[in-house]
Structure formats: structure tokens, C-alpha cells
Amino acid sequence: MIQTFDDLELKYKDYTDIKGKICRDINSGRLIAITRGLYETEASTPGKYLAGRICGPSYLSFDYALASYGLIPEAVYNTYTSATFQKRKAKTYQNQFGTFLYRDVPADVYHFGIRLVEENGYSYQIATPEKALCDKLYSLSPVQNVKELRELLFEDLRIDEDEFWKLNLADIAELAPLYRSTNLKLLAKLIRRH
Numbered sequence: 001m002i003q004t005f006d007d008l009e010l011k012y013k014d015y016t017d018i019k020g021k022i023c024r025d026i027n028s029g030r031l032i033a034i035t036r037g038l039y040e041t042e043a044s045t046p047g048k049y050l051a052g053r054i055c056g057p058s059y060l061s062f063d064y065a066l067a068s069y070g071l072i073p074e075a076v077y078n079t080y081t082s083a084t085f086q087k088r089k090a091k092t093y094q095n096q097f098g099t100f101l102y103r104d105v106p107a108d109v110y111h112f113g114i115r116l117v118e119e120n121g122y123s124y125q126i127a128t129p130e131k132a133l134c135d136k137l138y139s140l141s142p143v144q145n146v147k148e149l150r151e152l153l154f155e156d157l158r159i160d161e162d163e164f165w166k167l168n169l170a171d172i173a174e175l176a177p178l179y180r181s182t183n184l185k186l187l188a189k190l191i192r193r194h
Contacts (some may be wrong), residue, residue, distance in 0.1 A: 048064075048080060049099055071129060082103075084105075085107045087102055105179075109134070
């Protein structure tokens with residue numbers, strides 16, 4: 001279970017050296033440090049449960065979400081890619097639970113297309129497949145035309161084309177213009193042509 005320094009301060013209020021008690025718990029393995037002031041009690045906790053707490057607000061997206069939905073063939077092991085907004089630079093955190101990558105998306109689109117998942121006493125947010133695809137295309141260098149976008153989608157990213165056309169294309173068409181991105185404008189154009 002995730003614990004903050006404030007949680008532990010309350011839990012250990014009867015100790016005269018709270019920081020010392022936390023250090024002893026870390027050394028004994030009862031607590032695992034995630035980042036400064038954030039701890040986990042279970043070493044086997046999946047990183048997806050921790051990603052939103054390490055740097056927030058954020059939701060899982062990009063490669064992690066695309067792989068989770070089976071849109072890209074690569075499994076993403078111990079790397080958790082998340083979307084943030086107004087952080088102004090990409091951030092990376094590494095700990096025993098994995099590598100956690102955070103990248104901005106436009107504030108105008110941040111709140112759309114996010115699912116809240118509750119599992120095993122934890123909750124986390126993850127982009128819908130449509131939103132994860134839009135976030136991913138936003139993060140990449142712009143291509144010049146629809147033909148190049150098709151190559152980017154189905155050859156470079158290796159997105160399963162059959163699965164792509166099963167996505168909610170109306171959601172993508174609604175979201176894409178909000179990014180103000182060449183890749184997303186071309187994605188909307190590709191969908192219209194289909």
C-alpha cells in the first residue's frame with residue numbers, strides 16, 4: 001500500500017525520531033522508497049499503480065497504454081509512460097518498480113479520454129486507446145502527408161491496422177483538432193478518407 005511521509009508521520013507519532021523509524025523500515029524491507037516522501041509496503045506492486053502518485057496529475061498513456069490495449073506488438077516491461085500537463089519538460093524516475101516517464105500533452109486535451117481503474121485496493125488512470133494514440137502521435141516529429149502518417153502508424157509504430165480501424169474513430173476525430181498538431185490533423189484526414 002502506498003504511504004506518504006505524512007501518513008507515516010501520523011502512524012509513527014509516538015516515536016521521537018520518526019525519520020529514523022522510516023529509515024529503519026526501509027533498511028528492513030518493510031518500506032520501499034518510491035520517490036522522496038513516497039513509499040510502498042509491497043515489493044511486488046505493479047508500477048502502473050504507482051505512476052500517478054510519483055508525478056501528478058498524470059495518467060498512463062503513450063506506449064504503455066498502446067501495448068496494454070494490444071495496439072502495438074511490443075510489450076512494455078517495467079516502463080510506465082504517462083501524460084502530464086504544464087510541467088514544461090519530460091521527467092524520468094527510476095526505482096525498483098520500474099522506469100516512469102512523464103511527458104506533457106496540451107492542457108486543452110488533458111482531461112478527455114481517461115479511464116479510472118480500480119484493482120487490488122489501488123486506483124490508477126489510463127488513457128482510452130483513442131487518447132493514447134493521439135498522445136503518442138502528438139509526441140512524435142511531424143510527418144508531411146497522409147501517406148507518411150500511414151507509414152508512421154502501420155510500419156514505424158507497427159500498430160495493428162485491423163485494431164486501428166476498430167477504434168472509436170468519432171472520438172479521435174473530435175480529439176485530434178484540440179492538439180493543434182500536424183500529425184493529429186493528418187490523422188483526422190486519414191479517418192475522413194476512410
